[in-house]
Amino acid sequence: MQLSLPSPPSPPPATSRSSSPCLGMSQRKGWRATTSSMNPLDGDEGWHSAGNDLSGSGSGEPPPAPAPKRRGRKPGPRTNGPTISHVEAERQRRDKLNRRFCDLRAAVPTVSRMNKASLLADAAAYIGELRDRVEQLEAEAKQATAASAAVTTAAAAATHSFGLGLLQEKLGLEVRMVAGLDAAALRLTTTAACHAPAHLMLALRSLDLQVQHACVCRVGGMTVQDAVVDVPAGLRDERCLRAALLHRLQQSG
Incomplete structure (x- = not known):
């Protein structure tokens, strides 16, 4: 009984290596690189990565542009409470x-x-009226401050220089503010000098005091004048008004 043995495998042809050794080395390197990149032990990821490298290197297309940013109002921070x-x-x-x-x-x-x-509209008009009123009050306050300063200066001058003249001419001036009204009651008592009422009227006119009522009489050689005048905001003080009147009477006399 005879047994047939399998024939040994035939060796690869030696012409390819002998004819071009450089070509054989490059083929072997390319084979190793391909087999290393497509190693079946790496699973599906290896095959996909190899395919992506090949497709990306061969296509030559630019990478996709990034998505545009959203414009508009961003949502606010969320609170811990229930959403509304x-x-x-x-x-x-x-x-x-x-x-x-x-x-x-x-x-x-x-x-x-x-x-x-x-x-x-009514609220805007009311605010405009209030603004005008504030400006008017500020202007009046500035005028009152200036008038008070002028009256104080005049009072100092009148007290210093007019005391002797009062004693010589026996001039008496009484000033009393009227309660509840912006007015003052005046009484001026002088000797029987010439044109005493005219001097008083000139003093009142120079101080811009409007006369409501006036009365002049002569008793025993003395001239008595009574007057009720409107008083501005800067002179609503009895001492200041009296000093200003005395100063004006000195200048007119």
Whole structure:
């Protein structure tokens, strides 16, 4: 009985290596690189990475552009409380606005109509009136300050230089402010000098004191003059008004 043995494998042809050794080395290197990149032990990731490298290197297309940034209002930070829907937020905003309009309605004294547009117009007009009033009061305060300074200077001068003349001419001036009115009652007693009422009227005119009532009489050689005059804001003090009148009487006499 005879057994047949398998024939040994035939060796690879030696012509390829002998004819071009450089070509054989490059083929072996390329084979090793390909087999290393496509190692089946790495699983599917190896095959996919190899395919991506080949496709990316061979296509030559630019990488995709990044997505554009979103414009507009960014959402605010979330609170720990329950979220409010848009309808509920709008309702709260309207309630708050209505409360503000009610407060504005209570602050404005006169309102032409009971709508929001008329209320805003009346509020703007009222604010303009208040601003004008403030400017007027500031101007009056400045005038009063200037008048007070002038009266103080005049009082010092009159007290210093007019004391002797008062004793010689027996001049007596009484000033009394009228309660509740911006007016003052004056009584000037002088000797029977010439044109005593004219001197008093000139002094009142120089101080811009409007005369409401005036009376002149002569008793026992003395001239008595009574007058009620309107007093501006800067002279509503009995001492200041008396000093200013004495100074003006000295200049006119």
